Amino acid sequence: MILGRVVGEVWATRKDGRLARAKLLVVRPHAFYEPAFATGHLVATDDVDAGVGDDVVVCLGQPARVSAGGENMPVDAAVLGVVDRVELDRRALDKPGPGPGIRRPLEVPFP
Amino acid sequence: MIIGEVVGRLWASRQAETLGGQKLLLVRPIAVKGARRVVETPRLVVAVDGLDAGPGDRVIVAHGTRVRDITVGERVADKDVVVAIVDDLELG
Numbered sequence: 001m002i003l004g005r006v007v008g009e010v011w012a013t014r015k016d017g018r019l020a021r022a023k024l025l026v027v028r029p030h031a032f033y034e035p036a037f038a039t040g041h042l043v044a045t046d047d048v049d050a051g052v053g054d055d056v057v058v059c060l061g062q063p064a065r066v067s068a069g070g071e072n073m074p075v076d077a078a079v080l081g082v083v084d085r086v087e088l089d090r091r092a093l094d095k096p097g098p099g100p101g102i103r104r105p106l107e108v109p110f111p
Numbered sequence: 112m113i114i115g116e117v118v119g120r121l122w123a124s125r126q127a128e129t130l131g132g133q134k135l136l137l138v139r140p141i142a143v144k145g146a147r148r149v150v151e152t153p154r155l156v157v158a159v160d161g162l163d164a165g166p167g168d169r170v171i172v173a174h175g176t177r178v179r180d181i182t183v184g185e186r187v188a189d190k191d192v193v194v195a196i197v198d199d200l201e202l203g
Contacts (some may be wrong), residue, residue, distance in 0.1 A: 007143060007202055007203050008143075008200060008201050008202035008203055009200075009201050010114060010171065010197055010199070010200045010201075011197070011198045011199045011200075011201075012171065012195035012196055012197050012198055013196070013198050014162055014163075014164075014195070014196040015162065015171070015194060015195030015196065016161075016162070016182060016194045016195065019194060019195060024112075024171070024195070026114070026143065026200070026202065028143055038142065038152060038154070039113050039114075039140040039141065039142050039143070039152055040142045040143045040144060041113065041114065041141070041142070041143035042112060042113055043112035043113060043114055043171050044112070052203055053203075061175065062177065065177065071177070072181050074173055074178045074181055074182050074192065074194045075112060075173060075178070075194070076112055076173050076174050076175050076178055077112055
């Protein structure tokens with residue numbers, strides 16, 4: 001799962017029929033491990049009625065489809081929760097160097 | 112999924128059997144930079160189109176084998192599929 005902020009909503013009339021009732025949100029990830037595209041956004045279906053400005057957790061892949069309504073949903077990302085509070089440990093964030101198996105350090109834009 | 116703009120169509124006379132008959136679009140993903148600022152990215156994605164999108168359309172592209180399987184079929188050799196054509200995008 002990734003942590004991001006809802007920055008917008010997107011509407012489509014012509015779409016796969018299985019998306020007919022899906023609410024589609026534009027989410028800007030706070031930190032994204034190995035993104036497929038450097039787009040600064042992703043589109044996720046919304047199951048929890050999140051709104052613009054909310055921080056959310058977004059699930060990617062197969063669990064996202066299940067959450068969005070079943071394995072036959074043509075989606076790859078779903079908002080699973082609205083975040084109330086995040087705690088980050090500054091000492092852990094500032095620890096130099098990426099961890100084992102991580103090709104580059106994450107940039108976490110939190111105060 | 113990501114949002115991108117269809118910038119062209121792609122044809123190939125010599126292609127693998129698994130791409131035969133598929134309409135292929137060149138999609139340039141948008142990048143969301145800060146509030147309401149949308150810029151183009153230098154990347155291009157070749158996506159299979161099942162919705163008859165055309166150049167100039169903004170589309171939502173989903174990625175993955177499962178999405179491919181249930182939209183355009185298991186025999187297609189492309190994991191990026193157009194699943195929606197955007198009417199309206201409202202940021203922030």
